[in-house]
Amino acid sequence: MTVLLVGNFLSESGGTHGVCEELAVRLEDAGCRVITVSRSRARLRRLCEMVGAVWHHQREYEVAHVDLFSGDAFFWAEAVCWTLRRARKPYVLTLHGGRLPQFAHRWPRRVRRLLASAAIVTAPSNYLRERMLPYCARIVVQPNALELARYEFRARAQPKPRLVWLRAFHEIYNPALAVGVIRRLVPDYPALRLLMAGPDKGDGSLERARRLAGQNGFLDGHIAFRGSIDKRAVPRFLQEGDVFLNTANTDNTPVSVIEAMACGLCVVSTNVDGLPFLLEDERDALLVAPGDAQAMSAAVRRILTEPGLALRLSENARRKVEAFDWSMVLPGWLSIFEEAMIGRSNGCGA
Template structure:
């Protein structure tokens, strides 16, 4: 029988946010007949943490194991608070580390991070990058990669790749969307048919407006289509409108968007930051360039457009890499982990009950002798 679980993270797709890894995990577990409880879908951050704490306590008799997402910055606080409550309720929990900024945050707050990680039954990480960076705070981290449903992504080997570029991320400064616009400007003279489709929600920090303004200032606005956020089930369709995927981020870990692009067979050109060189192999399934360097990214894109053999190789090898992240491979690992923790906790309770029973049996004769 599958173990009932509570997933604590950001479930914000219903309010316009993108569907994160935690939401995907909840859907997959539910589809496999696991009872899944989730929190929280509140857009407001204060209301979200309140809802997380309320749910953890309210449904405490309905789950055996909890899983908590851990991010850096202010979000780290809700991990600390929710885990403190879970410990007070004697509920075992798994922590899952996220975000390219977490190693930097951990160096600033090593005691907080070490304390949080030490109390978890298991700490998982979706990337070798975070595994290597965070192993100093707990030595037995478990690698469980981000996953996707390959059936959603039609693969087309790019042979040859055309100057149709795609960018997929939220419009936020850490993802540096305006870099993609500058890449188009560098390519426009040599490849007058170049087009860029940008997919993703506006996170409200001004990055979307800045990107639009730069497109007009550089004279390439007519070459750029901003699609906004799209439903998860439509991502593959939108990606396949292009041949080359630009990942312009300044900070990253193991982005699902890049894995999705590889699943579709797009040729990936990415900044060489954070966990990306752990996920991507330069010259084999991608081309990596320095961060915030439009000319270098444009030159890498040009290599693909002028060398069909290179584009074909990146396309095929990218798809092979993505196949390692299919839910059919990753989901059984999550199910086995939750079952192992629940079984271990049940075994601990059994041993304690046996100990108490034996202890009582040993004390009974003593009590009787005293009464005599």
């Protein structure tokens, strides 16, 4: 079958390598023909390319997949799906983003109407599934996947004070919190080092984190900003640390956290949105309240000092993400597209 994937394919222009990009590769490996859109970073041009691809290629694909986010991106998805209906093409909607439930609460009729129009609705986590069930009676969980073999596992039995942070520099991921954590730890761990990497989203978050690090002169040499990391280099980057900090104020099922778990890093994360659906406190991660640098630094101290804790978190994390391997997840996607294509499913009305 030929599948049209509508999402943000921005890694070639310096953006984040999204889940849809990896899905395109896996579908092609499985023998599908895949058409992708869009690679444009300009917002209006991206929308035009998405709608244009739906209509221009309508004789080439049997089924489409559309990523659904909150905010302006939701209204773009509405336009794309309207065009798909005019072209009489079935489509799958995949829910994304920790803010989507709040958006749905604000626009309940529009959200219900759009979800009801899809052949199948999927979500990458039980968090989004549960929060969005009031707007759609049937949501299939398809987790964010990774190729587990690319992520060498190293059990952190005796972790060193080497920390990594890997997200986009944006206010919702609160990179400044990581700097605050290091400020509290450095006096007791003079060899401590934090590596921060990710694309700059342009909202000033990167500059604020750099400025905060510079204001604390004793942090010189303890924090390094690496810029955006190529997807292929992520496993190697993660192996430079023993503790992974996830400082998000809102989140769903972040791939970067799954990747850190696959490598065996000890995860310390904020306890927001979908994260407690992914992480089990004290078993495969330590969870703290958002914005609490004191609690997060205390959690890191525990990992570095408490006998047996780091090894337990490391091994359990790797064991959990084995279910996220593409060999486990891809068959589900193929079944979903086949069902949508032949009309066995009826989205939220099923």
